[in-house]
Amino acid sequence: MSNGLPENDLLGKRAVVIGGSIAGMLAARVLSDFFVEVIIIEKDKMTDQHLTRTGVPQGSHGHALLKSGEEILNDLFPGIVEELIEAGSVKSDFASELAWNHHGSWKVKYQAGMSIIQQSRPFLESHIQRRLKQIPNISFIYETKAKKLLLNTDQLQIDGIMIQKEEKMDQEIKADLVIDAAGAGSQTSSWLKQLGYQAPAKTEVKVDLFYASRIYRSLSSEKKDWSSLLVYPNPPSQNRGGGIFPIENQRWMVTLLGYGVDSPPNSGDEFLKYASSLEKLDVYDAIKEGQPETDVAIYRFPALRRFHFEKLSHFPNRLLVMGDAFCRMDPVFGQGMSISALEAVALKNELQKAVQKNGLTQISIQTHRCFSKIIDIPWLIALTEDFRFTNTVGKKPAGLPFLMWYVKKVILACETNEAVYGKLINVLQLKAHPFTLFSPATLKAVLFQPRS
Ligand SMILES: Cc1cc2nc3c(=O)[nH]c(=O)nc-3n(C[C@H](O)[C@H](O)[C@H](O)COP(=O)(O)OP(=O)(O)OC[C@H]3O[C@@H](n4cnc5c(N)ncnc54)[C@H](O)[C@@H]3O)c2cc1C
Known part of the structure; x- marks a missing residue:
């Protein structure tokens, strides 16, 4: 036994994770079962406050945790969902307590039997961090940047990284496996080029x-028939949307968004004015007499971006890229954290296979292929909607016109048909494959829906 782990299940002495956010922390949890020691390198300061930090500016914005992500989180950290609820996360039924206007149509409200939990992103992150700190073989090194990758002598695999803490000298950390979970600012592409490797192709x-x-x-009135409100844009004519979501400490996260809109609302007055410009006035009505607690935070998201690490035939082994560093999804679909969770499960499976078979010899190529397959589905879901906006530019998925036509019909059927809505919820929560929307019963309900 070493560090409480059976020797036979160990794949190495040390794994290093770059980035201590959602993807990095979930990866570290998985790695802690396979390595004697796991070190997370994080450039931000340590914080156990529920505040947005510099390295994760998106933390000031609405962050939905999909059911798939919630379930994996609870498997990795048993009991964490109950802990979150006790500490203030708001649990609600997805279909009966959410008022959702989608392409101009309100969805039917019914007891879907699928609950979700809602909270701010920093609150969620701090709870995961707290649980991680209880695992003895995981440690964090804060205020430290990963600066480059280190190759072993035969130049075929990564055997560590160079780090720099504040103004101090660079320092090498040796590792048997390195995971880049540095998010949008990941530098793996340029680091690979520095080492003489090819950078991956990317799709934007x-x-x-x-x-x-x-x-x-507080909101304008305590009387309302929803726990969450979502007014999705109605493209191509309406490219503006917004939503209100309950978070810890009896507060509300209000998020407004726009695709191809020139200037976001920067002040309180502009925020209200923008809310009043949505196709439905429900968000505006709910906040016009409400009490804001924070200023308006803005985040610009120019493009979805996906690297194709899985296609590189020449790639240094023992290096993995995950989370937003691998693929940045359109945040409107709330998929990013849950994709990281699905990737953590794939990582665990690949490490288990490595224990049973050849150790880490093929780990990078095999795991990147799994990550890429995970990404395919949410990528297709997001692009089917994103290409409805006239400003969207990029490579279209195969069969897009048909998908857009059919999915719009599915969306409109959800106004009255609970069964179809139930199927759509499962797909959007990344719990079911989009093929399930083409089952005979769903096809019939969608194609022959009564016209209102
Ligand atoms: C506006 C917005 C809203 C979103 N809404 C949702 C939502 O509703 N639901 C959802 O699931 N997802 C949402 N996302 C996506 C979600 O934030 C990410 O997918 C999720 O945080 C996983 O990201 P990550 O851990 O890969 O990277 P990040 O969360 O971006 O974290 C990267 C970490 O790496 C650190 N770092 C960076 N470079 C270095 C370095 N060189 N050395 C050391 N540390 C480094 C950073 O400080 C940071 O801690 C949203 C994103 C945006 C932009």
Whole structure:
């Protein structure tokens, strides 16, 4: 036994993770079962406050945790969902407590039997961090940047990274496996080039999206028939949307968004004016007499971006890239954290195979292929909607016109048909494959829906 782990299940002495955010922390949890020691290198300061930090500016904006992500989180950290609820996360039924206007149509409300939990992103992150710190073989090194990758003598595999803490000298950390979970700012592509390797191809789809968010202490009225409200844009004619979501400490996260809109609302007045310009006035009505607690935070999201690490035939082994460093999804679909969770499960499976078979000899190529397959589905879901906006530019998925036509019919059927809505919820929560929307019963309900 070493560090409480059976020797036979160990794949090495040390794994290093770059980035201590959602993807990095979930990866570290998985790695802790296979390595004597796991070190997370994080450039931000340590914080156990529920505050947005510099390295994760998106933390000031609405962050939905999909059911798939919630379930994996609870498997990795048993009991964490109950802990979150006790500490203030708001649990609600997805279909009966969410008022959702989608392409101009309100969805039917019914007991879907699928609950979700809602909270701010920093709150969620701090709870995961707290659980991680209880695992003895995981440690964090804060205020330290990963600066480059180190190759072993035969130049075929990564055997560590160079780090720099504040103004101090660079320092080498040796590792048997390195995971880049540094998010949008990942430098793996340029590091690979420095080492004489090819950078991966990337696919970008420009959406020119912005988020503008504010936390409210109270809304206009306590009387409302929803726990969450979502007014999705109605493209191509309406490219603006917004939503209100409950978060910890009886507060509300209000997020407004726009695709291809020139200037986001920067002040309180502009925020209200923008809310009043949505196709439905429900968000505006709910906040016009509300009490904001924070200023308006803006986030610009120019493009979805996907690297194709899985296609590189020449890639240094023992290096993995995951989370937003691998693929940045359109945040409107709330998929990013849950994709990281699905990738953590894939990582665990690949490490288990490595224990049973050849150790880490093929780990990078095999795991990147799994990650890429995970990404395919949410990528298709997001692009089917994003290409409805006239400003969207990029490579279109195969069969897009048909998908857009059929999915719009599915969306409109959800106004009255609970079964179809139930299927759509499962797909959007990344719990079912989009093929399930083409089952005979769903096809019949969607294609022969009564016209209102
Ligand atoms: C506006 C917006 C809204 C979103 N809404 C949702 C949502 O509703 N639901 C959802 O699931 N997802 C959402 N996402 C996506 C979600 O934030 C990410 O997918 C999720 O955080 C996983 O990202 P990550 O851990 O890969 O990277 P990040 O969360 O970006 O974290 C990267 C980490 O790496 C650190 N780092 C960076 N470079 C270095 C370095 N060189 N050395 C050391 N540390 C480094 C950073 O400080 C940071 O801690 C949203 C994103 C945006 C932009």
